[in-house]
Amino acid sequence: MSVLPPGIDAATFARALDEFRAAIGAEYVFASDNDRASYLDPFDIGEQDAHATSAALAPAGVDDLRALLAVANRYRIPLWPVSMGKNLAYGTAAPAMRGTVVLDLKRMNRVLEVDEELGTALVEPGVSFFDFKAELDRRGSGLWMSGPSHSWGSVIGNALEHGVGYTPYGEHVEQICGLEVMLADGTLVRTGFGALEGTREWQAFKWPFGPGLDGMFTQSNFAIVTKMGLHMMPEPEGMAGVSMSIPLREDYAALIDTLRPLRMTGVINAPYTIANGWRQMTGGRTRSQVYTGEGAVPRERMEELLAERGQGWWSLTFNLFDSPEGLDLKLSKIREAFAASLPEATMEVRRWRKGEPQQAWMRQDVSLAPLGVVDWGGNPGGHSDFGPVVVPIGERAEQVYAIIERRFIEYGKDPWIGMFGISSRALIFVADMFYTRTDAGDTARCRALFRQLCEDMADIGVGLYRTHIRFMEDAARMHRWNDHALPALNNRIKAALDPNGILAPGKQGIGTWEDGE
Missing domain, CATH: 1.10.45 (Vanillyl-alcohol Oxidase; Chain A, domain 4)
Incomplete structure (x- = not known):
């Protein structure tokens, strides 16, 4: 069934499509049913058609982009820019408003610069983490990319949406330094020192003369980002991967209060992740293999599954980066802190030294492994998450955790709750909702759960770090x-x-x- 942009009739849209084709070539204007279907959200929490696109356009560069904007302005046709359209669980390439034309930027896919001296890079929207890692390897670069959980998405798109990695540079939005953006009228603007001709400092310093505007173009619809500078980490001398198990549900507040000073003082110098018992219980299995009853998997059953594998209620993982001697000191301080506050916690450590082959646990290699849990609740499966931002103070984190866990159980969903210690002063919760996409009752329950949690969090002054297009x-x-x-x-x-x-x-x-x- 054809879909039209809001307020545009079929004849007008046909004329606009012809002008789009004249601007960038007919082969890069996608308007068939099959083409449009490829831009639907595969994990939509309900009816996919509610966010269907009317067409998609794939410009090759800023000249194409400017020509498309001219047509769109003339006909008042809305455009939905996507870098790669791989923002899984948040809408992928589908637009928030039905009928909006997708502006697919994946043909703009060059790594324009890698500056080994300054530890910076300049990339276009269509550069995926796979592409970026391959280019760094091809160059024999001494710089490390900070990758997210899955790697087929865009380096730019992930940073603009406040994505997370696992190195000291893992707060990706903080690594942005200098953007090139195209405004809706086709004006091309470079932020920061990019506004100077012949500059060497564009990617070196975030705060130029006048306002720093980079953040204004993250999670917004004020312009289209066409290039992004970013800071990158020089290869470290050594790295340690730490895995800890904390036995009891009641240990949560103490865990958060133990981690906070370690993170604030840089003893733990990269984001940490915490997973509750429900989030750990899969062991590679689906829900029907561990529980067949109604509602959420009961706490007692979840604890049985953890006990079978010798796991505690909380799992904590993080990486450390330093010289081998520095890592020894960091690990000693971490052991001392946990011995004082949570003596029953156990710790495993893996080490890596510069010059050795990289290993999967380092999160420097690219991967799609986290997608394997999508069918946890049923096939065809889908997932999204509820992501509040909370200060890392035990009492506050416990308050938020308790509300989320209670609501998930109330709505019959397994409370798969984790947290990223993304910075020294903030936790990002990731409470995953899994559902069977073909089960209307299941998806409706998830929508109601999400909106209930929005009300709960707003009532205590807690907001979200990002969300699915539906919400x-x-x-x-x-x-x-x-x-x-x-x-x-x-x-x-x-x-x-x-x-x-x-x-x-x-x-x-x-x-x-x-x-x-």
């Missing part, structure tokens, strides 16, 4: 302070930069939501 307006609505002044400011910026509203309508709720709707 972007729900997440925006959580920012209640001063009569939703921040979402209102975002709308004002949007109106100034994109008066026709053609760039990614609905993204982060910007431009499509107002209080009371």
Whole structure:
């Protein structure tokens, strides 16, 4: 069934498609049913057609992009830019607003610069983590890429969406240094020192004369990012991979309070991850292989499964980076801290030294392994997550954890809850909802659960770090302070930069939501 952009009739859209074809070539305008189906969200929490695109366009560079924007502005056709469209669990390439034309940037796929002296790089949107790692290996680079859990997504897209890695550079948005963006009217702008001709400093320093605008173009629909500079980590002298098991559910607050000073002082100098018992219990199995009853897997059954494998209620993993001697000191301090607060915790350590072959546990090799859990609850499976940001103070983290666990069980979902200690002062929760995509009742239950949790978190002053396209307006609505002044400011910026509203309508709720709707 054909889908049209909002407010555009079939004849007008046909004329616009012809102009798009004239601008970039007919082979890069995708409007058949099969083409459009390839941009649907495979993990949508409900009816995929609710976020169907009317067509997709694949420009090769900024000249193509400018030509497409001219057509889109002329006909008021909304565009949904995607770097690779692999943002799994958050909507992939599907647009928030049904009928929006996908602007697929994967043909813009060059690694433009790798500066070994300064430890920086400049990339285009279509560069995946697989591509980037291959290019670094081809160059024999002494710089390390910080990769996410799965690696077929875009380096730019992941950073713009506040993605996470496992090295000291794992807060990817913090590594952005200098963007090239195209505004809705086709104007090309370089932020920071990129505004100077012939600069060497574009990727070196984040704070130029005047406002630093890089953050404005993350998780927004104010412009299209066409190039991104990023800081990269020089290869370390050594690395240690630490795995810990903490026995009791009641140990959670003490665990968070033990980790906080270690992270703030740099003893733990990369993000850590925590998994609760439900998140650990699979062992490579599906849900029906471990429990066949109704509702969430009971705590007693989950604890039986953990006991079979000798696992504690909490799993903690992180990597350390330093010289071999420095790693010895870090590990000694970590052991001392846990001996004082959680003496029953156990620790395993793996070591790597510069010059040795890299190993999978290092998270420097690229991978798709985490996708294997999608069919946990049923086939065809899907998943999304609820991701609040919380200070790493035991009492506060326990408050948030308890609400999420209780709501998941109340709604009959297994509380697969984990956390990233992404920075020294913030935890990002990742509470995964697994569902059978063909089960309307199951997906409806997940939607209701998500929206209930939005209300719960807003009531205690906790917000989200990102969300699926279905819930972007729900997440925006959580920012209640001063009569939703921040979402209102975002709308004002949007109106100034994109008066026709053609760039990614609905993204982060910007431009499509107002209080009371």
